[in-house]
Amino acid sequence: MSSPPLRSHHCASLLRKLTSEATAPDRAQLKKLHCLVLKTIPSRSDPYFSNTLVTFYAKCGLLRHARRVFDGITHPNLFSWNAVLSAYSKSGCVPEMEEIFRRVPHPDGVSWNSLISGYAGSHESARTVVVYKLMLREGRVSPNRITFSKMLMLSSVWLSAKLGRQVHGQVVRFGFERYTFVGSPLVDMYSKVGLIDDARRVFYEMAEKSVVMYNTVITGLLRSGMVDDAKGLFHAMAERDSISWTTLITGLIQNGQEEDAIDLFREMRFRGVAIDQYTFGSVLTACGGLSVLEHGKQIHAYIFRIHYKDNVFVGSALVDMYSKCKSIKYAENVFRKMPLKNVISWTAMLVGYGQNGFSEEAVRIFCEMQRHGVEPDDFTLGSVLSSCANLASLEEGAQFHCQALVSGLISFITVSNAIITLYAKCGSTEDSHQLFDEMSIKDQVSWTALVSGYAQFGKAKETIKLFERMLVEGIKPDGVTFIGVLSACSRAGFVEKGYEFFNTMLKYGIAPVADHYTCMIDLLSRAGRLNEAEKFIKQMSCPPDAIGWATLLSSCRIHGNMEIGKWAAESLLELDPQNPASYVLLANMYAATGKWDKVAELRRGMRVQMVKKDPGCSWIKYKNKVHIFSANDQSSPYSDEIYSKLKWLYRKMMEEGYNPDTGSVLHDVVESEKLHMLSHHSEKLAIAFGLLCIPHDLPIRVVKNLRVCVDCHNATKYISKIAGREILVRDAARFHLFKDGACSCGDFW
Structure with missing residues (x-):
């Protein structure tokens, strides 16, 4: 076989040099070189150069040029066919890809892999599997490591354990089970479908284990809550990269071990491991979760020192951390200094305002974001709707509801749930229920939002009816659902029904927490059954929190029970000396009976302890402005x-x-x-x-x-x-x- 002409080799070399010197090939230079070739090389159909040209036109995204060159090849060889087939496959041009594949005289493994990759990349999972099975059935070409890797990745994305196991069987049959290139996606597939024991078995059977494989198994273990096993495997690694450290830090946070995550980050710094934006994002999440402001500030200083402060991902994580640490001014400062902001940055600031009680500012920042041309996603819109709900701002909330309809974001269940909550918190339970009925898919949050809305309005019968319908439809209630039902019973005086629901919680695997106990204390004491409330408290597995004691004390004031009231006030003072409720409510009880000396004594105590009472205020919205009165x-x-x-x-x-x-x-x-x-x-x-x-x-x-x-x-x-x-x-x-x-x-x- 004669070697290709020298000039073809030379031009092909120029092509490779042209496309390797920059991150993206220069289209203009590529076209100039092609014109030069057409002028100087007599044989325009030279397949060697033409194949190279097809490949590089495809890299530049110039598919029409690539196809024109291919069509000009007089006698295309298999490489020619695969070059243009691969171009269509990678670009997601499925009809053109199918047309070329049908015309390939004798498809080889590369041809079949391009077809499989094209379908998989276009999210046509079913057709990918059909082609894979056809390849096996025809038997002319055996699958190789690339075929198996692609099918295993598809199984992971599809979360199909059945398909994954079938592909694993064929991996063993064709002798690829020891290949690292196949082993990594195999371990990843079993981890993602929740079969962590199978993932570990494949991992330990591999003769050579790459760092990627270790990282994959550690991720799977952490996802399954097997933190100690993940730590053990991490420490057993002979070599770790920054992804190994970041994976463990992130997993620790996801499993509620934020302190260990921060300690691991310190060790990572001490060992001089390269830290990237993902590591910073994870450790800042840990600082926010623990509200450890000083740790967060130290990491911020380190970020500043190594010139990561302008990174949009890190900046957004800093805004989130400061917001969760209740330092909204620091969050604002970071946000305003960010040179580049994306929807995540704006959402972090918006959510920060909402979490810290600045709902008006949250709405304002949302409007500012839109003026900057940044489109909200479902989480952003859901968050601003929540702020409108907290403000009871029905007019603005209704406008955002319209925006959700126009943008199509209403199709996200998180947005629909936020709108249900908005109307419920604004007292429009009819609108809330109408949207609920219009939803094609409802989850636990949807039901709970409506249950809580009716409960807050005091519509106990409707709340109970809706809750019972929820159970009939097979939706399992959570702790928040029961808080709604119990509070509805409390506001209507349905004591026996409240007891019934409280005792039902264990049936659904829900252990009562402080909020449930507070609902029961409120139920009994609001109904005037204060002695029963006292007995209930003494039988609780743990004493009430501050809200529980304040609830009892408030009812004692209404019903004039000084004895239990003093017990509740003293218990509240012991638990939270800075809580004004114990002073104010007990003072109210003394004032109601004319014991002004006792009132004066309590007020002196407040001054000595520097306890401040939250001033009462009311607000009303008019022409998009909140008017506040004291x-x-x-x-x-x-x-x-x-x-x-x-x-x-x-x-x-x-x-x-x-x-x-x-x-x-x-x-x-x-x-x-x-x-x-x-x-x-x-x-x-x-x-x-x-x-x-x-x-x-x-x-x-x-x-x-x-x-x-x-x-x-x-x-x-x-x-x-x-x-x-x-x-x-x-x-x-x-x-x-x-x-x-x-x-x-x-x-x-």
Whole structure:
């Protein structure tokens, strides 16, 4: 066989040099070289050079040029056919790939592998398997290591243990079980489909074990929760790369061992192992999970020192870490200094605001992100919807609902669940239920969101009915679902039903935690069964948390049980000396019985201990702005109109028979001063503002950070009747819908 012409060799060498000197081949230079060849080499159909040209045109993404060169070859050889077949395969041009394969005179292993790779790369798993079986059935060409590697990777992506086992059998039959190139994807496949014992068996049977194989098994062990085994294998490695260290650090975090992950990172630094963006991302996640701000700052300083601060992945991880450590100012500082931001960066800042109670800022940063032309993903949109829900901002939330519909992100179950929660937290349970019914796929979170929505509105019968329907449909409830059902029973006074649900939890493998116990304490004490609540607490496997004791103490104040109230207050003080609830609620109990000396003593104690009471405030949204009010607030530009409206309302309320409950004023002042203080509570100011500004055909929606007091609850009933308006108040405990002089809670809250 004669050797190719020298000039063809020379031009082919130039082609290889041209495409290897840069990360991406220079298309213009490639075309110039092709023109030169056409002018200087007489034989345009020289297959050696033409095959090389087809390959490099394909590398440049110039498929039409590659095909034109191929079609110009007078007598294409097998390499020619495979060159153009591979080009179509790698580019995902399935019809063209099929056409070329059908025309190949005698397909070899390379031809079949290109066809298999083309189908697999185009996510046509079923057709990939069909071609693979056809290759085996025809028997003219045997599968090789590339064939098996591709099929095993497909099994991993498809999470098909059945296909993986079948391919493994053929690997053994054709004698490739000892090949590292096949062993690595085989171990990976068994790990990903959850057959970790099979993965270990294949691993230990391999004569040569690469670092990649070790890393794959360690990943599988960690994914299966076998942390000690993963650590043992890691320490047994003769050679480790940075991926080995990062894999173990990430796995430790995923298995709740953040402290060990941080220690391993320190060791990694000490040994001088190269640290990349993924390592930093993992260890910063550990710092955020543990809220160890100082560790996070030290890692930040190290990142700055080695010039990783401008990396978008690392910057996003820093924003997330500082947010989880409650240092939102540091998070903002990192975010603003990032030269490049992607959707993950913006989402990290948005979620950080939401987690730290800055819901307005979360909505603002979302709008800013869109102005910068960054499109939200399902997680971003779900997060901003959650912030709208926390603000009870129905108008903005509805706009984001429309955006989800237009963008198609509503198809993501996380977004649909966030919208269900939004409408539920805004008191629109009908809209929430409508979206729920429209969802083609519902998961546990969908059901729980709706159950919790009905529960917060105090619709106990609807909550219980929905919960029972959930069980009938075979959806297993989780701990959050039971919190919703138990709180619904509590708000409706369904004590026996609450006991029934509480005792059902173990049937679903759910051990009660502090929130479930708090629901039961609330259920019993709200119903006035304080002695029963005391007995329940003494039988608990662990004492209540601060919220549990505060719940009992609050009910003791309402029912006037000083003895159990003092026990609850002392227990709360012992558990959390800085919690203002023990001082405030006990002071309220003393004030209600006129023991002002005891009230003064408790207030002195608060000053000595430097305990601060969270001030009560209420807010209402109007024209995309949140208007916040506190008691006796005069900061609003509408203050004159608000106080004038309140004065008019009080006169009308008195005519209707309203009797102010001065027992709600816990100060030792004269009766007239108590009446004045009552009339300017924050929720009354917010409602008056709503009457002035919100159109008459829309409900007035007010949110309060504390529980609504008895007098404000009574006054709002009168206001709803006098003004002929629906007034929806969401306090710290539940929703109250006031209409025609009545409240949806039935005066039981």
